[in-house]
Amino acid sequence: DVKVTQSSRYLVKRTGEKVFLECVQDMDHENMFWYRQDPGLGLRLIYFSYDVKMKEKGDIPEGYSVSREKKERFSLILESASTNQTSMYLCASSFDKNTEAFFGQGTRLTVV
Amino acid sequence: DQQVKQNSPSLSVQEGRISILNCDYTNSMFDYFLWYKKYPAEGPTFLISISSIKDKNEDGRFTVFLNKSAKHLSLHIVPSQPGDSAVYFCAAREGGGADGLTFGKGTHLIIQP
Numbered sequence: 188d189v190k191v192t193q194s195s196r197y198l199v200k201r202t203g204e205k206v207f208l209e210c211v212q213d214m215d216h217e218n219m220f221w222y223r224q225d226p227g228l229g230l231r232l233i234y235f236s237y238d239v240k241m242k243e244k245g246d247i248p249e250g251y252s253v254s255r256e257k258k259e260r261f262s263l264i265l266e267s268a269s270t271n272q273t274s275m276y277l278c279a280s281s282f283d284k285n286t287e288a289f290f291g292q293g294t295r296l297t298v299v
Numbered sequence: 300d301q302q303v304k305q306n307s308p309s310l311s312v313q314e315g316r317i318s319i320l321n322c323d324y325t326n327s328m329f330d331y332f333l334w335y336k337k338y339p340a341e342g343p344t345f346l347i348s349i350s351s352i353k354d355k356n357e358d359g360r361f362t363v364f365l366n367k368s369a370k371h372l373s374l375h376i377v378p379s380q381p382g383d384s385a386v387y388f389c390a391a392r393e394g395g396g397a398d399g400l401t402f403g404k405g406t407h408l409i410i411q412p
Binding site: 191196218220222227228229230231232235245277279287288289290291292293295 | 305308333335340341342343344345348388390399400401402403404405
């Protein structure tokens with residue numbers, strides 16, 4: 188069974204903190220993605236990776252960075268958390284560009 | 300500029316009837332389209348997809364129709380059931396690259412008993 192696991196369901200962090208969101212997939216997928224979901228805005232792509240140590244900016248990369256040291260793990264890093272980064276963060280993976288992406292359960296991050 | 304548009308933020312349908320969710324796109328490079336279903340506080344779940352070489356794909360109660368000339372696709376759910384109440388996202392991908400999916404803003408489907 189397909190599995191994408193995000194390390195936390197809920198997180199509360201303070202403004203200025205460095206925040207790590209972890210994602211692991213067990214499907215040997217090449218591609219991994221980070222999205223954020225906000226009311227009225229749908230899902231927006233932050234970063235994606237199509238191979239180990241490779242990363243590409245998505246539509247809204249500002250304020251974020253990513254790390255992919257191993258194929259199964261893709262981390263999203265908020266260098267200095269701000270209140271406008273309060274959101275639902277969703278990790279996804281896909282085998283290739285012509286197959287569906289599978290999503291994790293999401294991390295609800297609140298920055299206070 | 301929004302490349303995938305779901306113009307109905309919400310839709311209410313009676314149980315047992317057909318639900319039709321619509322999606323329009325502007326990018327002619329999109330060649331693969333997907334529908335996802337999302338419950339609150341959960342990640343999106345893949346429902347059904349369609350390649351641009353087809354105009355229809357069916358999976359049980361779910362059928363997706365693609366009209367390339369109109370840059371329009373729709374998801375039909377027949378018959379609608381209470382468990383179908385969720386937010387539905389239309390998504391698209393460009394051919395030729397490993398880019399992530401581009402999503403619409405979603406339509407909240409409410410199935411009335």
